[in-house]
Amino acid sequence: MKTRDTLLIVDDMEVNRAILRSLFEHQYNLLEAENGEQALLLLREYEEHVAAMLLDLVMPVKDGYEVMEEMGKSGLVSRIPVIVITSDDTAESEVRAFDLGAADIIMKPFEPHVVKRRVQNAVELCRHKLHLEELVEEQSASLRESNAIMIDVLSSIIEYRSVESGQHIRRIRMFTRILLEDVAKTYQEYNLDGRTIEIIADASSMHDIGKIAIPDSILNKPGPLTREEFEVMKTHTTKGCEMLSGLERMNDKEYIGYAYNICRYHHERWNGKGYPDGLKGDNIPICAQVVAIADCYDALTTDRVYKKALPPEQAFNMILNGECGEFSPRLLECFKNVREDFAALSRAYADGLAPTKKPERKEVRPSSTIDTAGTLEQGQMKYLTLLRYVDSTVMEVDLNTGVYHVVYMPDRDFELLRSGSRFEDSVKAFVQGAVYPEDRDIVLGLLGDYMEEFFSDGLMRRTRKYRVLDQAAGVYYWCYATLLRVDPGNPNQKKVMLIWHRASDEPLEVPHSGRAEEDLFRETVIGRLAGGVIKCRNDKWYTFADNGKGLHGLTGCTEQVIRDKYHNRYKEVIYPADRDLVSQGLVSQMGEGRIAELEYRLVTEDGRLIWVMDRSILVTEEDGMEYIYTLLVDITQSRKAMEGLQESVERHKIILNQTKDVIFEWNVTTDEISYSSNWECKYGYQPIIEGIRRRLPYASHINPDDIPDVMKFTNDMMTGRQLGEVEFRLANAEGRYCWCRVRATAQFDPAGNTDKVIGIIEDIDDEKRETEKLIDRAERDVLTKLYNKRAARHKINRFLELSQGREGSAMLIIDVDNFKMVNDRYGHMFGDAVLTELAARITSHFRDSDIISRIGGDEFMVFMPGTVNHEMVTERAGRLMASLQTMFKNNMKDVPFSCSIGIAYSPEDGSDFQSLFQNSDAALYQAKLEGKNRWMQYRRPAVNAALELKEEADRPEEMRENTEHRGQGTVARVISMTFQELYDAADFDRAMNSILEITGRMFHVSRVYIFENCTDSDDFCTNTFEWCREGITPQRAKLRNVAYTDQGGDYRDNFNEEGVFYCLDIAELRPELQYMLAEQGISSMLQCSITAEGVFKGFVGFDECEAGRIWTQEQIDCLVFLSKMLSTFLLKKRAEDKLRESMQNLEGILNNQNSWIYVIDGETYQLRYINEKTYQIAPETRLGMCCYEAFFKRNEPCEHCPVRECAGKESSILEVYNPVLNVWTLADSSRIRWGDREAFLLACHDISPYKRMEKEGAANR
Template identity: 35%
Template sequence: MNNSEFSGEPQVFPLIQALFVDNDWTRLESLLDENIQWHATEPCRDYSGLGQVRDHIESQMHRHRETLICTTAPVSSALDERYRLITVKALMQGKDCHSLILTLIQDQESGKFCFVQVSPAQITSAAYQNQELALTFLPDQMPGGIFHCLFDEPLTLLQTSDSFLQLTGYTREEIRTELHNSFRALIDPRDYENTLVEVREQLRHGCDKELQFRLLRKNAEPIWVLDKGRYLQDEWGRQYFCCILVDISESKRIAEEFRLSLQRYEIIMNQTQDIIFEWNIATDELTFSENWKQYLGYPLQTTVSGLLDEKNTNFYPEQRSLFADLCRRIRAGQAYIEDELQLHDIHRQPNWFRIRVTTQLDENQKPIKAIGILSNIDEDKQRAQKLLEKAQRDPLTQYYNKETAQTLIQDWLSTQPAQNALMIIDIDDFKIVNDTLGHLFGDAFLIEATSRIRQLFRSEDILGRVGGDEFLVFMKNIPDRELAEKKARQIIEAFQSIELHNQKILKVSCSIGIAMTSPANPNFHYWFHRADQALYSMKSQGKNQYAFYNQLADDNAFFPMVEGASAVNARIDSNLLKKYETPRISEFIFNKLYEAQDLERCIQEILEIIGRHFDVSRVYIFENSDDDQYCTNTFEWCNEGIPPEKENLRHISYEDDLEGRYLANFDENGLFYCQDIQSLDPAQVRLLEPQKIKSLLQCLIQDRGRPRGYIGFDECREKRLWDQEQINVLTYVAEILSVFLLKKRAEDRIQQLESSLKVK
């Protein structure tokens, strides 16, 4: 044997010597990578890793030893910068003489072999002819075009099947003359480099390759093909591939449509505010879109059973029952379900969602999946709740109106067999207050009186306004009548402590009729009538007292009940603005300001009284800077549900923010009335629109004809049409406030000047 033949590949000969001659596994193991891939063609088996390869080699070693007669020179070619392919033919002598071809891939960094294939070298030219003949019979049996090609630069075609010709559109003669037997010429140039890199990468791990690329047919039409093949070597050491090509253009088209569909889905998902979810009923797996975290902020449960677990705090108990019922209906095969439920966010705040679910059925009409959408409706719910509360409550006192109070009490009586107390409170001689001091003063008194009454009762008790100066209190589930009697005395005492100052002091009292309800008769009208009868009899005998209905029925000291008599007047006077009451309102405002010890606090109280009386959204005052270049929101009162804007409206420039034309809105009387702000200049709309203003009424604050600010009334709920009487009242109020406010600011400047002089 001539060892010089291995001078270029010094590690190949030791591997063959250790494997076939010395049967030295220790030496052989030192030449192999620990992740060695070993392919034996006889028997056709693959072995992975040193353990499996050792077992295979040892089983061969025990059978017989070979003698190495001679070898061919190794043929080497680079697969990439790190790996190279080596082919060597060895003549072995044992019981008989035979040739072997070893195909090896060597890691050039470590010098170790990571792939070894041992094949008998028995293929002849006749065998190639037989393979070529066999290929002509394969098209009908094989689902694609078959070809053999060398692993050289042009990928020289060795054999092609008829189905290969049908796939490419060429004849064998055209392949020879036009393509020069080059398979590379068929590969779309856009894909060749990537395909070559992929082939080399796959050969690092074995002899098989699987690729997808575009192939150019004879008419230059590109088609997508799947190329599956095996890397082999013949007895002369030539490297070649046996491959099958399958047209996958349609599959690629479908995959691309699917990809675009998924992309569209992702775009929609990123833009929608809704949470998409899917429930696999068989596996109980639950998946949600990413915007779940946007609304709720915590990791989501991946199973329905996890959501329904009582340890899961995402649901209110009643909401968990609702969700469990929804899942039951899905399992029962209900096609479509829509409902509302409430979930906690990460801050334990409740959020309302509308849930819509469609159930998918299999061919046996059994539910397999549920696809659904969760839409956040929390703002809509809150808005609806505020509108409901506004519709249910008296705007002046914020007590329930008569209809709502009746409904709530009737619902309680119908469902709760408890002892309750129903009180009707009537303000004695309240008409004198309205006639003497005006309705605006009367409203201020009602606000104070009802506030004191509210403080005496629990949040679950029901307070309602049932007339102009009549109120209702329903005490739920009380232990005895002594508690109702105690509360009645406290109400009377609260009224006695209210003093009304004008030119003289007026004392206002109240009378109370009480009925203790019984579970035997859960009818609101029955008990309301009896409390009303008690109140009527009490007012007939004297005022500033309380009485129980059963006490009146049993005690001869009281007058007998008068059937049909009632103390309750259903008309609420303060809701009706009487004409020609401007002088009284002016007098009330003037006296309150004149007697005020704290003017700024008094102004704030007046803004609230005016705001509630006229039921506007916002009342405010803007005052100018000393140079009249800027204005600042200095006072503000907002109705329920209206956001404050005072902190956002400081140092507003007439020139820059209002384009220098804002004061032109005021007429010669210093009045600016706008039913629809969209009719204003764009700059003014940009300032007012974020404040949700729809209509406004503003009156100038003037100092000897010089504008020094303005007092305004905003309506944010709807466009408002002010009548002339309302405008007259508000204008007078603005004028009176202006006088006292300007006086206060002048005094402030004088004090500042005096202080600065003292410092000097």
């Protein structure tokens, strides 16, 4: 049994698969599917490797219920546990899932650790169950073996009243098994598998159990039984059934059922002349039919009290020819196939012998999908139908063994052919009693020279004619006796068929008129056109019947050369290496008809080899001999060209096999794909070859995460791309995902459309694995081996993007309290050891799926995906704090060891990384302020951040770490001034420039500026605001449309999780970036990002140009907060500008329309909007006026108001005449929302000219 080490994860949500993958990737090999169709494909392919399946219920293509239904039909659900993971918690869903075979159900959202434990439990239970089934099967087999021995002994006692004849029961069981195995292979419709065969073979031991009720005087009588005694003997079948019917307490009902049928019906016969019930044909159970043949054969080949044993050959002939009753023709065919096995068992298990070697048992596995018309039975039916049409007597003979079988005999005149124990005896009896005396020597030639010559000359057919006695009329008639060879491919086999056919009144003749003209035509016209025409006997040498006249033009051989050099044999003209192939080809093709077509080489007179195409026809002429007429065509040139092409193909094949890459060709028109032969050698299964675009997304071995890339690649190649490349993971024969790279080139048809795509599939798994190891090493912190900040941020962002707020999560920032004291007192080496142990302790308290990283000197971050239980998060935080307090109690007695933890949750506290990080960091800050050694959850809204900074400034020095107190007045004054200036600003740009100047002078920096993303691309930015101290050169004019990626990398990557880019000395930066900043005269700087919903929108910067500067923590905190405040107002201003611009564009569009457009309140009919055209036609109109008053000078709404016509509808069109303005309009009214009220938009088009023309036309008529 193969190791079940693979989990199949089936879910259409990538984020769910990612969570489950992180749980089990270290314990199991993982396969993934994103729909039910793909899951079933992988299950069928890797059934023996899959330990369990994690199944979602709601999926495209096929849902989870359909998957379990198909698994139930195929029996997979009993061998592979299915753990359903669903959000449907209804009782109906649970009942249905369990009824379909689910091993467990886990509700979403789930706790990953719970899923892990429940999956492990299900896998272990299934493994124990399968192991127990194996043990039970082994014990059952052992028990059956013991039972079989006991049954053998008891059956022998019953049948013979003696233990010494027990070999009979053993032989019957073995005969039954061997014959059943052949029946199972030949006739699959009987549904005989290995288990059924064993049960029937064991049950066959009970076939004669009823003989215990037969008196000894009858059972052991040495002579023939009288009629009365035979009637008593026949009752052993029914007596045995009565005994078996009393065994109702036995649990094995199947075994008893077979034993009952065998006991009762093993003396029934195919023609209905058996006993006790006279069943006929297939009404007799197949188990009883098989045991009947086995019992009959054993009775004939062993000594009994009433007879001596017969030779196996005679026993076979007697059974085959109906001397022991008629058996099923199908079973007789199988009986002939096992003749040698039966004979060998008769010798090995003869009475008195006790062989110790146990016979081998072959496993028989008939196909589950078999077309009955394709079985051997169908072939035999056609064979018998043909015999009925031919209306001839047919006999099969094996001259090596003397076994013969009269297959078909429509005429009783040949009845004597069934007499005799061997073929020779049968022929002699037939000659003596049915052949005309003067013709008897001709018939006896079958036993002498006639048959010897037939085989020595390698003939296939030979016919003689002699007279046979009409038994009814008492006269002789002429009969053709044809001898046919059955197996010419094996020289050691001497199997023939004899066919006797009554001759008609007029003998058949082959026409010979015009032979001279035919020969002339063949030698001249056909010979010149084709190359050569020859006539040969159908013997083993293909002896020339025309002296090889037709070969002269082809080979240059004269008739003299043919006689002297080639002994008048065409086979010797053939190149020696091709002779056997020619013989086999002719026999094979002419076995199906009279025509054959071959290609082979001939030897010319001068020793050259030429290739010829041979087209032959087989003819039987009046002398009873078969002749082959052959047309030969010289194809040497075309064969040489083909061989050159084959050599070229072979060279390319050798090169491809050495590279181990797979070549493919995709026919885009038919959507079919072909692969080089090494696909199956490499991957171990048949690939998808048709319906690529339809089947690839839903039923393939490609990792679901990579399918979008593969589909994009196929679409690109289909839509005109010349070259393409894609990398993806593909499952191999063991169910492991391997990395592949596809490189392809498109071929186009004359119209320029993609016709074919040809490419290569390269194995890059080793390369990818090594790259992944290097990436993993680069993502790890050198000291603690945890993820570093960049790697953790990338993984967390990936999860948040996939979950889109649907999956809860938690972020914890962990900071060691007073760690500076540890380094100062015990040294940095001890401090590193503490950090390493601390990392291990943190890892042990969290799950395998959690992302743990070191983000600073003594700061750690833990991200817990798929977490909705806040109590579980805080409980783990508390356990970690308690664990750390005892970690170094013996080593650091003077320094208390503890940590503070800040916690934020998604999506409540943020759905992007930056928001979560800032909020969890704020919670950590609060935990520090409240005395350390505690955890805090983020609760305060961001608008109170200014007060938090003020509180921090008010706290004494010992309560703050890594900060430098500058006085709370400065901070509060800057915050207040900035907020008030922006809030009250009438001129935003002026206010912004003023704030930049105030900030720059207050913090003594050289330059303060703002960069914003360009309106048409987020990948470029422009310096929009700038203030410079006296003596500093402005840069704003130079820094427009600057690409973020112009400095050898992405400039945005320089900002940390808090959105801050702090550089003490630009000399520490990479050369490209250092050069760019040096051009601006920058020595050190501090920049803060501007973000909107997690998207980078620009940054606020503070430069020091005269000397390097060390920014204090308080300055950084204040400037970061000021930057975020500026960002908020700036983003709000840009959004308002964009909206205002859109409104102006829309109003311009409406004013330029050549229609009167206005908006009416749905209840008051007051005008809410009027375009320029409306003002022109009705200058006195004002907003707030009622439409009927403004346009019609009325005091109430019009009778045919378009607004009324639009009631209950979304829009209406109405022709309206305005007598005040003397115009006809086509009023188009639509229902809209104006603010929070229902309103109607009217567009009125002037149709007065049209109306006047219509009126004038009517007047003229």
